[in-house]
Structures are given as C-alpha cells and as structure tokens.
Amino acid sequence: MTTFSQVLSEVAMLLSGPDPDLIEIVGLSLRVSVTATVLACLIGLPLGALLAIRPFPGRGLCTLLINTLMGMPPVVLGLMVYLLLSRSGPMGFLQLLYTPTAMIIAQFALVLPIVAALTRQQVEDSWKDYCDPMHSLCVPTTSAVQTLLWDNRLSLLTAALAGFSRAISEVGAVIIVGGNIDHLTRVMTTAIVLETSKGDLPLALALGVVLMTIALIINALVFSSKGKLA
Amino acid sequence: MLPLQIRQLAVCIDNKALLHNIDLTLADKGVSILMGHNGAGKSLLLRCMHGLIEPAAGSLQWAGIHATDINSRHRQAMVFQKPLMLNRSVAGNILYVLKLRNKPKDRLQQHLQTAELESQSRQSARSLSGGEQQRLAIARALACEPEVLFLDEPTANLDPEATQKIESQIHHATGKSIKVIMVTHDVAQARRIADDVVFIHKGAITEHTKAKTFFTTPESKQAHDYLAAYVKPV
Numbered sequence: 001m002t003t004f005s006q007v008l009s010e011v012a013m014l015l016s017g018p019d020p021d022l023i024e025i026v027g028l029s030l031r032v033s034v035t036a037t038v039l040a041c042l043i044g045l046p047l048g049a050l051l052a053i054r055p056f057p058g059r060g061l062c063t064l065l066i067n068t069l070m071g072m073p074p075v076v077l078g079l080m081v082y083l084l085l086s087r088s089g090p091m092g093f094l095q096l097l098y099t100p101t102a103m104i105i106a107q108f109a110l111v112l113p114i115v116a117a118l119t120r121q122q123v124e125d126s127w128k129d130y131c132d133p134m135h136s137l138c139v140p141t142t143s144a145v146q147t148l149l150w151d152n153r154l155s156l157l158t159a160a161l162a163g164f165s166r167a168i169s170e171v172g173a174v175i176i177v178g179g180n181i182d183h184l185t186r187v188m189t190t191a192i193v194l195e196t197s198k199g200d201l202p203l204a205l206a207l208g209v210v211l212m213t214i215a216l217i218i219n220a221l222v223f224s225s226k227g228k229l230a
Numbered sequence: 231m232l233p234l235q236i237r238q239l240a241v242c243i244d245n246k247a248l249l250h251n252i253d254l255t256l257a258d259k260g261v262s263i264l265m266g267h268n269g270a271g272k273s274l275l276l277r278c279m280h281g282l283i284e285p286a287a288g289s290l291q292w293a294g295i296h297a298t299d300i301n302s303r304h305r306q307a308m309v310f311q312k313p314l315m316l317n318r319s320v321a322g323n324i325l326y327v328l329k330l331r332n333k334p335k336d337r338l339q340q341h342l343q344t345a346e347l348e349s350q351s352r353q354s355a356r357s358l359s360g361g362e363q364q365r366l367a368i369a370r371a372l373a374c375e376p377e378v379l380f381l382d383e384p385t386a387n388l389d390p391e392a393t394q395k396i397e398s399q400i401h402h403a404t405g406k407s408i409k410v411i412m413v414t415h416d417v418a419q420a421r422r423i424a425d426d427v428v429f430i431h432k433g434a435i436t437e438h439t440k441a442k443t444f445f446t447t448p449e450s451k452q453a454h455d456y457l458a459a460y461v462k463p464v
Contacts (some may be wrong), residue, residue: 133314135282135332136376138303147326151317 010206026214029187032100032174033167036107040115041160048119049145053127063120069113074106078173081106085177098179103187106173111163118159123148153229161222168215188214231292231305232258232318232409233378234279239288241271241278248274249433252288260283261400261410263441265417270430272413273311273382279411280308280380292378307376311383313367315355320347320366323355327373337373342403345369346395361392368399372408379403381412385419397423417460419444429453 009023014022051062083089085097085105126148134144149156171189178185180194188211195204249271250413256262265273275281278290281298290297297303316323326340328334340346345365350358355366364384371379381400385393392417400410400423414420420427424441429450436450448454 129314132277132282132310133308136280136303136306136308136310137327138300139330143330147316153317 007205007209008204011209014206014210021035022210024183025186025188025191028100028185028210029168029189030214032103032156032187033107035165036104036167037111037115037160037164039104039108040111040163044112044115044163045119045149045156046145048116048121049123049148050141051116051120052123053144053148054129054141063117066113066117066120070117072110072113073175074110074172076172077109078106078176080140081109081173081177097177098155098181100178100183100185102177103174103185107167107170107200110170111167114166115159115163121147121155122152122155122159126152127155135143154226157222157226157229161219164218165215168211231295231302233291234292234378236279236290237288238277239290242288245402247286247433249278249285251434253434254428254438256409256411257424258425259407259409260404261412261423263420263424263427264411264413264430265415265420265427265453265456266322266430268415271433271449272333272430275430276308276380276382276411276413279305282308290293304382305376306378307371307374308380309364309367309371309382309384311386313363315363316359319352319353320355320358323366323370325371327370331374333373333375341369341373344372344399351457359392361388361395364388364392364396365399368396368403370416372399372403376408377408378411381410381417383413385414385416393419417445417457429456 043160048066051059051066070224081090081102084091084098085094085102086092087097096105129146130148130151134147139147169189171193174187176189178187178190180186180190186194192204192207192211195201195207234254234256236252236254239249240247241249252275264275266272273289278285279297281296281303292302292305295302316326318326321338321342324338325335328337338351339348342351345368346367347358347362347366350362355363358366368379368381368384383431385396388396397419400412403410412423421441424444425440426437426440427444429437429444429448429452430451431450436452437444437448439449443449444453445457448457
C-alpha cells in the first residue's frame with residue numbers, strides 16, 4: 001500500500017539532484033504545452049472577440065460549436081489527429097506522427113476552443129459598454145478587436161491560463177499522437193501513466209506533485225505580472 | 231456640417247414609436263439644448279442625430295449628407311452619460327483617438343490642459359473621479375476635432391465645481407466653432423449655456439425656440455409646466 005511518506009520521499013529524491021531524464025521530460029512538457037497555448041491564443045483571442053462583436057449568419061451555431069468543443073475528450077481528439085497524421089491520412093506525408101510537433105497540434109486543438117469560448121464570453125460582456133462609443137468613434141472592426149483584447153487583458157490572461165492548464169494536464173491526446181517514446185515524446189503526464197502501469201505508484205504520484213508544482217509556479221508568475229499589466 | 235435637417239422622423243423600438251413626426255432644423259452654431267421629461271426621447275434623438283440609430287421613417291441630413299454616412303459621422307463626436315473609459319492611462323485614452331484619427335500626438339498636452347488633467351496623465355483613467363472621467367471623455371471627443379459635439383447629460387450627478395469645469399470645456403469647444411448639441415435636465419445650466427432649446431414631450435418636439443424666449447415665455451404648455459415644476463418651491 002502506497003503511503004504519503006513514500007510519495008514524499010520520492011518527491012524529495014526527484015527534486016534533490018538534477019536528474020537529466022526528469023529535466024528532459026519537464027522541458028518537453030513545457031515546450032509542447034506552452035507552444036500549443038501560445039498558438040491557440042494567437043488564433044483563439046481574435047477569433048473569440050470577432051465572434052462576440054461581428055454579427056454574421058450562423059454566429060449562434062459557431063458559438064454553440066466552440067462551447068461544445070471545450071468538452072471534447074482528449075482521447076477522441078488524439079484519435080482524430082492520429083488519423084490525420086498517420087501514413088494513410090491526408091497529412092501523412094508530413095511524417096509528424098510520434099513527434100513533439102504532433103503533440104503540439106493535438107494540444108493546440110484542445111486549447112483553441114477553451115481560449116476562443118472564454119474570450120468570446122468576456123468580450124461580449126464588455127461589448128455592451130463599448131458598442132456605442134466604438135461606433136461613435138467609427139473604430140474599424142480590427143481596431144475594435146485589438147482594443148477589446150487589450151482592455152480585457154487581465155481577464156483574458158485567465159483564459160490563457162485555463163488553456164495552459166488543460167494542455168499541461170492532459171494525457172489522452174499526447175499519448176496517442178506522441179506514443180510516449182523515451183527521450184523523444186515522453187512528457188510528464190505520459191510518464192505518470194507509464195509508472196502507474198508499471199505499478200510504481202509512489203513515483204507516479206511524485207511526478208504528479210512535480211507537475212502541479214510547475215503549474216503553480218507558472219500561475220504565480222502570471223499572477224504577479226497582472227499588476228504590471230494593469 | 232450645418233444645417234441639420236430632420237423631416238418627419240420616426241424611431242421605433244420593439245414596434246413602439248418612441249419618436250414621431252420630428253421636424254427640426256439646426257442651422258446656427260453655438261449650444262442647442264434638448265430638454266424634456268425622463269423618457270421623452272431626448273437621448274434617442276441625440277443618438278439618431280449622431281447616426282447611431284437608423285430611423286424607421288423620415289430623413290435626417292447634415293448639410294445634405296445622410297446622418298449614418300461615415301463621412302458625416304467622422305466629423306462628429308459624442309460623449310455618453312456614462313462615459314466609457316478605456317483600460318489605459320488618461321493620456322492613453324486621448325492618444326487612442328489621436329492615433330485613430332491620424333492627428334499629431336503633440337496635441338496631447340493641449341487636450342490634457344483644456345481638461346485640467348495634466349497632473350493625472352499617467353493615472354489609470356478608470357481610477358478618476360466621476361467629474362474627471364467626464365472631462366476626459368469630453369477631451370477625448372474633442373481630440374477627434376469634430377464639427378459637431380453631442381453631449382448626453384454630461385453633468386448628471388456632478389457637484390457644482392465639476393459642473394463648472396465641464397461647462398468651461400463646452401465654452402472652449404464653442405469658441406472653436408464646434409456646434410454643441412446637449413441633453414440636460416438642469417434648467418439652471420441650460421439657462422447659462424443654451425443658445426436655443428428644443429423641448430421634447432412624449433417623443434415629439436413641442437417647441438424649438440431661442441433660449442431667452444424659452445425661459446421667459448415658453449410657447450408650449452408642456453414646456454411651461456416643465457419650467458414651472460422646476461421653479462416651484464418644494
């Protein structure tokens with residue numbers, strides 16, 4: 001039976017010395033999740049803002065779709081990306097399967113609806129106050145989007161963090177498209193799954209603690225930067 | 231941009247006619263005041279004049295150009311009763327408009343000075359007091375260098391000192407030959423600054439006269455009752 005003392009001793013061991021394997025896994029986890037989140041923000045923020053302020057036929061349907069995609073199971077999305085990137089798939093010629101790039105694509109697809117949906121809601125709420133002044137000043141749509149994104153920057157930072165949290169903590173998609181290959185596509189969550197299947201529960205839990213600590217540090221960094229952005 | 235010519239204007243919202251049979255010509259510069267009871271349609275008419283609302287019937291033209299035409303609206307600016315403060319500094323709010331309208335950035339100081347906000351230029355606009363926010367909103371509108379300035383109850387809920395500063399900005403605007411069209415409930419203020427008064431009652435204009443005439447011998451019964459209620463001791 002795994003005890004908390006065993007977990008704590010494993011955590012202490014993991015953090016006591018610079019384990020090259022752990023550093024590699026943590027580094028790849030951060031590289032994949034941060035890249036996916038940044039790319040999702042670059043597209044999701046303006047997309048969500050546009051959905052909020054620009055009326056067009058089918059806007060309600062788009063909103064419904066994006067909101068629904070927030071709940072997409074990572075395994076299902078991983079399978080879809082797998083089929084897309086597999087040799088016989090439409091993008092198989094790119095030979096991206098079982099590479100970190102494939103993992104970034106899968107996590108990007110997971111994070112994009114979260115960022116876009118949360119942005120749309122936030123910007124739509126703000127637009128009630130901004131609509132008349134923006135029309136009065138004859139602000140073009142692109143400038144209005146920029147203005148709303150900038151003025152809501154603190155709230156949207158939370159949307160970005162929600163997206164990052166989804167990316168760094170998911171396992172279903174990255175294990176399917178990445179394959180959990182040692183020194184190539186192994187990240188924190190896939191390592192936890194591996195250790196669990198091997199029965200090394202203290203190490204699996206210790207890796208989980210390390211993962212949460214990293215998430216905590218990133219959240220703290222973002223939280224502290226809010227004051228500077230205000 | 232003048233004259234403003236409104237003919238048989240009607241505005242309906244949710245199938246309810248909130249403005250009807252509006253005929254009005256504003257040809258002179260100076261300050262025109264829209265007065266009337268709450269819900270009479272003053273703010274709605276102001277938004278219509280600015281081209282923010284498409285009328286259900288009739289026409290509204292600025293020197294022959296339709297009010298909703300972008301060329302017409304580029305020459306106007308509006309300050310709303312609850313002014314929107316962009317989430318940036320006081321200076322940032324004015325710079326936003328200067329950049330938007332391709333005006334030189336060096337005009338910033340001049341606008342801050344007119345609004346008496348020089349010392350707060352780096353402060354967050356949203357941390358200003360109500361009066362300061364309203365002055366900033368007017369300064370931002372004036373940064374557009376409009377020919378017509380719409381003000382929707384700019385001094386509502388402000389103390390006398392803050393009101394005086396806003397009126398000083400209005401005088402500054404009219405001194406630059408900007409036509410000011412303003413909604414106010416403050417009869418004393420209207421007396422101080424109005425050149426002409428448009429009185430609206432239940433969605434229709436009952437009177438448009440020179441300010442002096444309006445405050446001494448109002449033509450319509452509704453305007454007479456409105457002014458009488460104002461001076462009647464409680």
